[in-house]
Amino acid sequence: MTVASAVAHIMETLPRLQAGQVWLAGAGPGDPAHLTLLTLSGLDQADVVVHDALVDPAVLALAHPAAARIPAGKRGGKPSAIQADITAQLISLARDGKRVLRLKGGDPFMFGRGGEEALTLAAHGIPFRIIPGLTSGLASMASALIPLTLRGVNQAVVLATGHGADRTDGMDWAALARLGQPIVLYMAITNLAVIASALIAGGLPGETAAAAIASATLADQRIVVATLATLADAIRREAIAAPAIIVIGAVVETRARLLALLPALEFPPS
Ligand SMILES: C[S@@+](CC[C@H](N)C(=O)[O-])C[C@H]1O[C@@H](n2cnc3c(N)ncnc32)[C@H](O)[C@@H]1O
Known part of the structure; x- marks a missing residue:
């Protein structure tokens, strides 16, 4: 099997990002070579990518050309989005029927507020999936x-x-x-x-x-x-x-x- 056909085979078996669903995904430490196939698949399927400041531009470039990209990063010491606003936006996008990729640096459950966002989505009845990433x-x-x-x-x-x-x-x-x-x-x-x-x-x-x-x-x-x-x-x-x-x-x-x-x-x- 060639690498391309092996990747295509795995991609076919992956879950689909559904309308109204949010994937809380890890983008890895920076180099796109460390992306998982699930996150790559999310980038390909999402209508909207809501991303942290630390997500490398080379990773964002892999999003579907038609996808909207919304920066929602929190950087220490710099002006950044309020966490409650970020989560409210995720809920609103999902309720509008968008397929939402919430993309975070590294792994979403490692010092990434992924836990807080998952809890809030669950409390509002928004279906979500956690996609792990390689933590920095x-x-x-x-x-x-x-x-x-x-x-x-x-x-x-x-x-x-x-x-x-x-x-x-x-x-x-x-x-x-x-x-x-x-x-x-x-x-x-x-x-x-x-x-x-x-x-x-x-x-x-x-x-x-x-x-x-x-x-x-x-x-x-x-x-x-x-x-x-x-x-x-x-x-x-x-x-x-x-x-x-x-x-x-x-x-x-x-x-x-x-x-x-x-x-x-x-x-x-x-
Ligand atoms: C808000 S935390 C997010 C951690 C992320 N969820 C993870 O799993 O890597 C941000 C911190 O992760 C670390 N970090 C993220 N990307 C990095 C990289 N490419 N090289 C070194 N440290 C990095 C730094 O300590 C940075 O201040």
């Missing part, structure tokens, strides 16, 4: 050659948000520090210095390896490796900007080991 926390690890689990090094992984970490009623960072397991942080660039201090105060050594991966999978991807104590400064020095994933833990050291063992291989720019 995992895609970033692949791009940076950092295995999130390594035998003999860790038995668990923590996925956390850095958003709101500067609030006193936020996360118990000392509890995460005590786990001694790798920590993957979304939305953490702004509060990284605060988070690092809290983790160090909680007992995680400042020398613990740490890395930032910005714009993972995209042409402007950047990777900075430092330690828990020095990463915030390194990010500032290197002018690393959001969107970025932070990873803290001994697993980060694997990147240097792999690069040393495979110097002849070409990897994405770092």
